[in-house]
Amino acid sequence: MAKKITPSKKTSSKKPAKKRTIGQKIFRFFWLLFLWFNIISFSVVLLFKFVPVPFTPLMGIRALEHNASGKDMMCNHEWVPIDEISLNLQKAVIASEDGRFLEHWGFDFKAMEKAFKNNQKGKRLKGGSTISQQTAKNVFLWQGRSYVRKGLEAYYTVLIELIWGKKRIMEVYLNSIEMGDGVYGAEAAAKYWYRKDAASLTRYEAAGIAAILPNPRKYKAANSSSYINRRKAKISREIGFVKLDY
Secondary structure, eight states: OOOOOOOOOOOOOOOOOOOOOHHHHHHHHHHHHHHHHHHHHHHHHHHTTTSOOOOOHHHHHHHHHHHHTTSOOOOEEOOOOGGGSOHHHHHHHHHHHOTTTTTSSSOOHHHHHHHHHHHHTTOOOOOOOOHHHHHHHHHHOOSOOOHHHHHHHHHHHHHHHHHTOHHHHHHHHHHHSEEETTEESHHHHHHHHHSSOGGGOOHHHHHHHHHTTTSTTTSOSSSOOHHHHHHHHHHHHHHTTOOOOO
């Protein structure tokens, strides 16, 4: 009789997986965190190149501050395309906030150096933040002066300069920044201060809005103080020298 031969079991050649060390697990966690942060941030910036920004962190913070102080939670905001915002206002914010906006790539190092030197001397002048940096901060980040926030601001500034371009940065900036207590964007500001739409702002009215941007909850664009009136006159003159070339 033929013998029944049973095949012998082969030992598995696979080696057991090595367990990751604590250091490897920590590295992997931060690497995945870094990877996902870049994917998500890039996607959001790309989205906002085409879609209006509906809400910003500052709007939420201000609403909570109003509530905490017993006021109504106000958020007056209305998005309009840049073609419906007066050229006077576009030029006014460049004259007031960032004279080299159309020349730099997001950072004005000369303005930063000047601001740093004046701070060292104890002078209190406007900082060296560009319109691009202010846009990155207002749309994507929180208020504050920490190194983490400044680092993220620089990161988002580079992204919007590369992905959006100057015209879109100006459009988002003029639709998102604070222009009064609970007032955000050019359209809401024009109606709040002058009872008209943003497309109809005169040079002097545009200068009035630009003049209060350093502290829009303290200053008034209409019925202004003598200090703001002097700023209005200066910005109004400078508007004539600003050439827009997006």
